[in-house]
Amino acid sequence: MDHAIVIGASIAGLLSAAALHRRYARVTVIDRDTLPTADAHRRGVGQSRHAHGLLAKGREVMDELLPGLTAELVAQGALMGDLQSRARWIHSGHTHARAESGLIGLSVSRTLLEGQIRRRVSALPGVRVLDDRPVTDLLANRGRVCGVGLASGDPMPADLVVDASGRGSRTPYWLSELGYERPAEERVTIDLRYGTREFRRLPHELDGDLVLVVAPTAEIPRGGVALALEGDRWIVTMAGYAGNGPELPLRQFAAFAETLPAPDLHQLITVAEPIGEPRSYHTPASVRYRYERLSRFPEGLLVVGDAICAFNPFYGQGMSVAALEAKALLDPDLRPLPFFRRITKVLDAPWDIVVGGDLRLPGVEGELTPKIRMINAYLGRFHAAAAHDADLARRFLRVSNLMDAPPSLMSPGALLKVFRNGAPRALPALV
Known part of the structure; x- marks a missing residue:
């Protein structure tokens, strides 16, 4: 050839x-x-x-x-850095438990x-x-x-x-x-609108974490992420579904962060020094x-x-x-x-991860099947349990980082941990 x-x-x-x-x-x-x-x-x-x-x-x-x-x-x-010990993952309003995961992330x-x-x-x-x-x-x-x-x-x-x-x-x-x-x-129509600002990064901010992710919830279809970048910078991107994205002026940008399912990103924005020009983007589907x-x-x-x-x-x-x-x-x-x-x-x-996650949110257009409903119900309980169980948090990271297949979240051991960690009983589902 x-x-x-x-x-x-x-x-x-x-x-x-x-x-x-x-x-x-x-x-x-x-x-x-x-x-x-x-x-x-x-x-x-x-x-x-x-x-x-x-x-x-x-x-x-x-x-x-x-x-x-x-x-x-x-x-x-x-x-x-390790994606569990040096990163803060907040899903369904719950901050996942910390430990060394062996998963090495690169922030760039x-x-x-x-x-x-x-x-x-x-x-x-x-x-x-x-x-x-x-x-x-x-x-x-x-x-x-x-x-x-x-x-x-x-x-x-x-x-x-x-x-x-x-x-x-x-x-x-x-x-x-x-x-x-x-x-x-x-096609799954999301009308995702997001805005980004950069900030100077100091070593003590976010207690030394390199990554912060606040995922949207069905009640609050807004999310945000902060990543540590080269040049001692934070890049902060926040997004809203159904056309409800952040405004870019700093005051409004911070006000949007205050409405997210967790306060961590708002706390960072209010103390960090903004640099550069803000920008926006739109992904329809x-x-x-x-x-x-x-x-x-x-x-x-x-x-x-x-x-x-x-x-x-x-x-x-x-x-x-x-x-x-x-x-x-x-x-x-x-x-x-x-x-x-x-x-x-x-x-x-x-x-399946993306579509299933988005279809639980109001304003997203697509086929919400019984299977997706069952999976989303289970994952809500999974995240509540992962706030107290570092092994469950590691399992979720391995799936979301494409290292393991989604059924690993439904193994007998994982199901038992979800039940034991005080979450309401979860219905088994095929992932």
């Missing part, structure tokens, strides 16, 4: 290139943006100015694809993370990262994609094309042009394209990242899932439908 093209120099696209370079003599990443030469925000990643979570599994896989990446980021100021800005990945990938043998090259169409011959057409009018042939172009992916449209059925689309359910699909074309499944960003799943999808490109079988069926196993658990 000679040449693979990746559309999009996103984290999903760059990690895909890191995997493909082990199999192809040449890999070309093409992006419509002018890519920054330093660590900076770029137009195509509007959400980059807000807090980004890198889950433990995502960091682990990134280090597999680009050995030494974590150490390089830490050398540039990123912070590492999107710009530093993407910039370092881009530097590493650009230096790989046979890999080129090209900017200012919008893709207009696919080249195809006899049921096989054989390259892309560029806005300049130039064709770029390839043995494999991977679409990592994000939420604006044109693959469904291109499939129609080539005479194929478009994939079914699952979580969207998943069901390519694995198609009966026909052109050879030589794959889809990854937000182009196949765009999560509610408040859960911090996207980058880590993209890393797992990139790792799946190492499999010898890159026929499209088998590939899509393999990564369905990667997508199902985080998708």
Whole structure:
């Protein structure tokens, strides 16, 4: 195999290139943006100015694809810490119990993370990262994609094309042009509006914790997160569903924090020194394209990242899932439908976590099944018990960090702990 093209120099696209370079003599990443030469925000990643979570599994896989990446980021100021002993998790209004979990988190800005990945990938043998090259169409011959057409009018042939172009992916449209059925689309409308401010960070703030997460509840569909970043900064992002996000002036921003299900974030904002300019963002929906359910699909074309499944960003799943999808490109079988069926196993658990969590909130539009109702009822009791049981808190972290499958929260041992810790009796549910 000679040449693979990746559309999009996103984290999903760059990690895909890191995997493909082990199999192809040449890999070309093409992006419509002018890519920054330093660590900076770029137009195509509007959400980059807000807090980004890198889950433990995502960091682990990134280090597999680009050995030494974590150490390089830490050398540039990123912070590492145990995700249970150095982080404060507040779910259903309950602060989870502390202990050493063995799960190591990395707190880093999107710009530093993407910039370092881009530097590493650009230096790989046979890999080129090209900017200012919008893709207009696919080249195809006899049921096989054989390259892309560029806005300049130039064709770029390839043995494999991977679409990592994000939420604006044109693959469904291109499939129609080539005479194929478009994939079914699952959509959960959230109308999530959020705002972000940065603050100077002092060592004693949050008692030395590196992460604070206050999750929304059914009664208060608002949440927030504070992450320690390189450069002695806090990045604080707060969000509200059904269009009820925070205003950006500091006084109103702090007032929004005061309405969250726990006071911790408001306490931080009222003592920390604000820096930089605030910014806002809007995510209308979580969207998943069901390519694995198609009966026909052109050879030589794959889809990854937000182009196949765009999560509610408040859960911090996207980058880590993209890393797992990139790792799946190492499999010898890159026929499209088998590939899509393999990564369905990667997508199902985080998708169920996000959709199930959001559908308990007022104003979210989607199918609230009896199964989701039962799971949410159980998790409310689970979080109450996890406030007193560090093992339950660790179990939840392992699931939310994609290390374990959701059924581990329903093991006989976990059920017994939930009952024993004073929570109302929980109904068993299939997760």
